[in-house]
Structure formats: C-alpha cells, structure tokens
Amino acid sequence: MRPLLSLLVPCLLLLGVAAGKEEPKPDPEMSEDFARYLTPDQCGSQPPSWAFENYFESGNKAWKSKQGEEVFYGVYAEVLAKRNDAPLGEAEKFRKVLSKVATGIAEFLAQANGKTGAASETARSRAEIEWWISEGFEKDFELWEAADYTHDDLRQLARIYQRSHAHHVKKGRDLSGLEAKVLNPALAELEAGEKEMSKEQILFFRAKLASMIAISL
16 A cells, blocks of 8 residues: 555646636736836837837846736737727727637637637737727728728638648638637628728728738648
C-alpha cells in the first residue's frame, strides 16, 4: 500500500496545483494608463491597431503583452462607444447587429478549421466594430472605393478563407451543416438588421465585414 501511496501523493499534489492555477489578473494601473492615453478624439482618429502600435512606439513599453493588448482594445472600445453614442443614438443598433454577425463569422471559421470550442467575441473585435461605426459617422457612410457586396459574397469569402486555412481538417469536408447552423444565422441577423439601415449604411458595413474576412486571407 505504501508504494502506491507514494506514487499517488505527488500526482494529487500536481493536480491540486494545476486546478488552482488561474490567469493573472491585469494590473489596475494598466487600464488607468491606457485610459489616460485613449481620449475620445484619440480613438476617433485612428483604428484600434494603429492606436495600439502608436502607444508603444511613443516609448510606453510597460504593458506590451498579450494581456496588455486585450486590455488596451477593451479600453479603446469602451471610450469610443461613449463617443459614438453621443451624436444621434444610432450606434447601439449598429453595434448589436455587427457584434452578432462578426462573432458568427468568426465562430464558423474557427469550427470549420477544426478548432475546439466556439470562437468568442474578443476585445479587439469590439474595438474594430466601434471604429467602423465611428468612421461611418465621420464619412457619412461613404466608401473610399465603391463596393456592393451581397450576403452571398460574404458567404463565399468565408468559404475561401476556410479552404485556404484548412490545415487540420479533412480536405473536401462537407461544411453545409456548419454553414446552416452558424454562418447562415449570422447572415440572417445581418439581413434583419439592415432593414433599419439606409442603402449607404448597408453597403458600408457589408464592405467592413468583407474586409474583416479578406484581410486574413
């Protein structure tokens, strides 16, 4: 019995350590530091990825980590959301639709490529959506380059991305079931939300969703 116990005790101790291990919480000063830098005008003048790079290029190195990146984008999204909500009160309806659609597309791509677990909406995606809304308000939803994406175009782009990144799944896999379960409901949310948008707003946000997929190809 003793030899068995001598083997079990270290194992139980290791399990106890593993079970008790938690992700370190972000330093409260991190959010405060980012909030001082990310003024409403600062966020409204540049996309989140530029703001992140510019912050660290200006000599601020203390919080440059994966956790710091998530906190930075979270603060950016919060600050810009308040700025977006001020003008006409339309931001929330855009935010609600775009969040569901972007999350659905990301979830489809993750599951289609064999990743376990549903893809969740990240702080960065929230920040990007706030930037789209802000940019739309600033430009009266005019696109720099004319684009007229359809819902099927977005579906095809998602398929192309999946095929080009399907390193861990069987080639030629039938994704019709996953499309029906995840991707099509996301596009249905977009179609429903577009009923409350102008033609310019529809084209603008479809182009942003297309770029979200295409930028990763």
